Amino acid sequence: MLKLVASFFGSGYLRPAPGTWGSLAALPAAYLIHVIGGFPLLIVATGLVFALGWYATAEVTRGQTDHDPSWIVIDEVAGMWIALFPVSYGAGMMGIEVTRLWPGWVAGFLFFRLFDITKPWIIGKADRMGTALGVMLDDVFAGVFAALCSIALAALYHGWFM
Numbered sequence: 001m002l003k004l005v006a007s008f009f010g011s012g013y014l015r016p017a018p019g020t021w022g023s024l025a026a027l028p029a030a031y032l033i034h035v036i037g038g039f040p041l042l043i044v045a046t047g048l049v050f051a052l053g054w055y056a057t058a059e060v061t062r063g064q065t066d067h068d069p070s071w072i073v074i075d076e077v078a079g080m081w082i083a084l085f086p087v088s089y090g091a092g093m094m095g096i097e098v099t100r101l102w103p104g105w106v107a108g109f110l111f112f113r114l115f116d117i118t119k120p121w122i123i124g125k126a127d128r129m130g131t132a133l134g135v136m137l138d139d140v141f142a143g144v145f146a147a148l149c150s151i152a153l154a155a156l157y158h159g160w161f162m
Contacts, residue, residue: 005056005074012073022073023113026080027105030088033081034098039088046081050136053078058132068127068135075139079116082143083108086151107153111146 004010011025012018033045053074061067087104091097099105116139119127123145126137 002056002059005052006060006072008073008077012071018070018073019076019116020113022076023080023109023116025073026077027084027109029077030081030084031098034088034091038092039085042081042085042088046078046085049074049081050078050140054132054136057135061132067130067132072135075136076112076116078136079139079141079143079146080109080112082140083112083146083150085143085147086154090154103157104150104154107150108146111149112142115142115145 007013008022008025011021014021030042033042037044056074057068057072060072061069084105087101087108088098090104091101115123119138119142123138123141126134126141128134129137
């Protein structure tokens, strides 16, 4: 059961680039969560996925030399959902269907993958912790950076082009 959680229902076993597959699998889940309960539910779900992912990662890697096997993608799910916070919040605030903010979905995904792969600054520090918490935190930080970049792009677009 914990491997199912850590691999986000098996998406972490897809090749190549399991982290990208895990991030892609997070998108329809985020959409469903937003449709059911909006931004508040997405925040709660992200917190739950973080906690469950931390526990599952710690358990499945206990006694292993690799603290972050590529098939563990629950961390990408938590980070990707954070990257989508501005989209969910914006759609709720404007009272529109969340898919109308599709550029935010694309930007969130692309920025999240960029930061998750390159691991600049604090993202890399978290990754080098060598613990289950570090596995989760590097993606949380990547999600925060991606969300901030998406907000900046939206502000730029709406301020200069609209």
